Amino acid sequence: MDTIFALATAQGKAGVAVIRLSGPRAYHAASLLAGSDLPVRGLSVRQLKDTRGVPLDAGVVLTFAAPASFTGEDVVEFQIHGSLATTEAVLRCLGDLDGLRLAEPGEFTRRALENGKMTLPQVEGLADLIDAETEAQRKQAQAILSGALGELAESWRAKLIRAAALLEAVIDFADEEVPTDVSPEVRELLTGVRSDLEQEIAGVRIAERIRTGFEVAIIGPPNAGKSTLLNMLAGREAALTSEVAGTTRDVIEVRMDLGGLPVTLLDTAGLRETGDLVEGMGIALARRRADSADLRVFLTEDIAAMGVTRQPGDLHVLPKADQRPAAENAVSGITGQGVDQLVQQISAVLKTRSASAGIATRERHRIAMKSALDALERTSAVLESGPDLYDIAAEELRTAIRALESLVGRIGVETLLDEIFASFCLGK
Template identity: 45%
Template sequence: MMQYSRNTIVALASAAGRGGVAVLRLSGAGAAAALEKITGKSCPAPRYAARRRFYHPQDGGLLDDGLVLWFPGPASFTGEDVVELHCHGGRAVTDSLLAALCACDDVRPADAGEFSRRAFHNGKLDLTQAEAIADLVDAETLAQQRQALRQMDGALARLYDGWRHDLIRSLAHLEAYIDFPDEDLPAEVDEGARAGIRSLLQAMRGHLADGHRGERLRDGLAVAVIGPPNAGKSSLTNSLARREAAIVSATAGTTRDVVEVHLDLGGYPVILADTAGLREGSDPIEAEGIRRARARAETADLKIAVFDGASWPALDTHTVNLVDDSTVVVINKGDCLPADQHQTCPTVAGRPAQVISVHSGQGMDAFLSALTAEVQTRLEGQGSAPALTRARHRSALEDCADCLSRSLQAPALELMAEDLRLATRALGRITGRVDVEDLLDVIFRDFCIGK
């Protein structure tokens, strides 16, 4: 592929701010010259660290004493010549080194994401792997880290490239049948292509029907805590957050708005929302809070319905009406339940209830295990296939599936081939691989046209 830019770029590759060590990275044809200019020495052996002193190229002032590494292209992250400077992590040091490097010929500060973009343009990464780098940097939980590493390793790209290869093969066979009718080609090309398309369409639809687990794992599973006033919703939220995130009061209607808390629950990202108590609110502000609580419950991926054990067996009907298969039922203030209830498993609307006491800690371990299991089921799903992680992927796959479905209804091979071309382009948009030359390769390899 063509290089994205001829400029040499430089940027701080480690986190900004004070630290023991900082890493500056250069990429481009002028990386080696810039290194020699600020050190006064030639590049060290490739991929070996060497100690160097860094000087300003204009006045010769000493800037720092650190390590350098040299990665000549194309065997580097970007595919270009790359230099890394490992220096002391003070702001003054990094700022002065960046200024000194930018004073070298043809060196400029890198744009956001430009190193990864150059790696893509130089064939070192596909688009899904480049996106995975951003996900890995942003990962806050172990599950997010695992998903990003898997995608960065190419799991998603391999799946889509395999589908694209099958599509190109079917399309190439159809194109050959259409363009070279006088050649001795198999008569079953049409039906063979249709069988392959049907199989691919089934696999693609199964991949799309994943409950958006990949996107939810990136962004966090939305969990709404719902229930009547004074059932202990805010206390439970604070207990899960391990901090005072929500106001706790014996006064009904204290929570007027949705309070969000980001949690790492067993390695999975969760956005926990404490909501207003469900009842017929007469106060306009409380009524708006209740409306927002209902809206959040309707859009949440999972609900925690909290009931008041002090009122058992009476149940709040507003909350009961929201209990469904996406609900973890909790009876708080379990120490207020009759003794015989502790020996049985109470149910609410057909769902088993976790008996807990936020105040004493009774049942909290079992509740956390049940909640984590529910979260894991929704985020991990079934099987080992890599998950869609972005709306961009899903949109392109849906376009591809639509084209495949339409191709099966096409009344002529020419129309069928055009739909397959559109499907191939849609699939190629995900990884950034769209190349019509692949069609010619398959045609000539499989059918030996012009023999």
């Protein structure tokens, strides 16, 4: 096993930089730079020197002996001054040592997974936590990182193993009279797990939206003030505005934090009949993006006049509040009138929807849980035929158990791991 090292903090100049090592030669390498009397476990302030004895920097050295470390291996961290020259000098010195190499993206976390220090959902949670931009994303990622999804999956798995064991007992003693009918307990176990799976599957889409961001489309006729409103909401000139109708041809996206939720605002082309080919393409794109958005905000006098049907949850506000005498439910991107109220409305709708989010956050999670649920439904159907088909029911239970094992990363996830770890930085 190679010993790996990398800069664990962001690239660039900073007050402090952290360089991490992990592997069988981590402690030896640290001793060469920081002194042979380095404690096996603990913290010390040291003068770091290269192999010729030339000073590199003064810093803090943290040593973690296996298995009590992030990766489960011997781990050392150098906390040094974060200048580009200093970090480069220490990294270059480590690279010259035998048995050490620069880590690949996510390799520290991969070793933590392989050594049983983390589950696959926790790895995904860590990736999401690093990418979190809003409070809702932070809380969601922290829940996954804490092991909530893994614990839930393990509880389901334990119940299914119990159910399978009961059926196997009947199968093994088929030639003898079994004193107890196991089917009521098996059905109770299956019903509980099925109910939990159905609830969790239903919440995946919203949970995934919290992770990736809700899309809110601003829709209206040309010159309704959509781009001006977008600029007001974004706090900057994100979209070109003009008195000429049809200025917006493409969909303009602005990502922002709205009440702790990640939101991507979409400024779409004005909806109208047009003979202009390019504008027509923009309008067609606007309709498609609006249809797929999580929430639509209609900025218009009359929704029906645009040939669009209002759906439950859509918001309707009147345009150009600055040109109306004390109009209610109207907004102006020029003066800001009604904008705060609109933000509150959008936040309220999205927060209500977010309340139904489950712990599982990814399509991979949904697929694994749906596979388990399908197997349990087949199990329940087979059970109705009585003990003669218990062997088939037991096999369906094993299928469900394997699906849950893929959820927590026990089986069949090697290709997925490469994709996940590629998104990590070198020092993670």
